[in-house]
Amino acid sequence: MDLGLQNKTVLVTGGSKGIGKAIALAFAEEGCNIIICARGEQELQESAVEIEQLGGEVLAIRADLTVQSDVEHLVSSAIDRYKTIDVLVNNAGIASGFDDFETLDIDAWKNIFDVNVFGTVRVTKAVIPYMKKAGFGRIINISSESGIQPDAFMPHYNATKAALINFTKSLSKAYASQGILVNTVSPAFIMTPMLEELLKDNAKKLNISYEEAIQQFLKENRPHVEVKRPGTVEEVAASVVYLASNKASFINGVNLRVDGGSVASI
Structure with a gap:
């Protein structure tokens, strides 16, 4: 299927590992120009090499998105290289x-x-x-199931993800008439390095094995993941690429849940 993304320029924040890296690689496979940023230089450069091995054009920039000058340098560097940014994937995030x-x-x-x-x-x-200025843009914000169906724990994280969903809807109304579509992707229980670290930490606290921690988390906190397994970063990336494509040109302001059925409500 031709998604119409050849030679589009895509900026993926937090693109050095996990979901962000999978998204960057998926866009590279579509023939896009890729800009990735992250705070860790080594992982950033390693990911850039992987993108180049797919034949993709890549610009890797170390940036801390809490620092305004870093953000300005990131975007200006992308514009200097590619003249525009067609797709922005706001993926960078933390959990504690x-x-x-x-x-x-x-x-x-x-x-x-x-x-x-x-x-x-x-x-x-x-x-x-x-x-x-280009009259075209796609913005995809990576939220989480926790922004819709929050857990009893991590209330600060849950609140940030809910804020992103709300932010997306607001922007989708503000900019659609100018050719800019804004959507959210909300994964649930995706096996990322961050989730793996959290589960290992929980296993240590509970004095159980890592595999037991996964199954316990599924049973107690994700009982509606009907496929009965963690999702993959590639499954999330595929949904993001689709939303950026010409095939999704009438989709705006949605929250696409990539969650194996985990959100129990309609």
């Missing part, structure tokens, strides 16, 4: 563990909002003018 409300201080709340929400706002604000 299976924290309960009472153990979280206000600094933990501020930090996670600065990365997960304000980082997305900073990059989007920097990219939007170029999309408006």
Whole structure:
């Protein structure tokens, strides 16, 4: 299927590992120009090599999205190289563990909002003018099942993901008439390095094996994952590429749940 993405320029934040890396690789396979950013230089360069091995054109830039000057450098470097940014995937985000409300201080709340929400706002604000000038753009924000169906733990993380869904809907109404479509993808229980780390930490706390921690988490916290397994980063990436494509030109403001059925509501 021709998705019409050949030679499009795609910026993926948090593109050095996990879901972000899978998204960058999937766009590279479609013949796109790729810009990836992350805070860790080594993983960033390693991912850039993988993209190049697929034949993709790639620009890898170390950037901390909580720092405005880093965001400005990221976007200006992309524009200098490719002249425009057709697709923005706001994937960069953090989670701090299976924290309960009472153990979280206000600094933990501020930090996670600065990365997960304000980082997305900073990059989007920097990219939007170029999309408006081109009369074309696709913005896909990576949220989570936790933004719709929050757990009892990690309330600060859950709140950031809910904010992204709301932010997406607002922008989808503001910019559609200018050719810019904005959508959300909300994964659930995807086996990323971040989730793997959280589960290993939980296994250690509970004195159980890693595999037991996975099954316990599924049973207790994701009982409606009807496929009875974690999802893959490639499954998330495929949905993002589709939303960026010409095949999704009448989809705007949606929250596409890639969750194996985990969200129980309609």
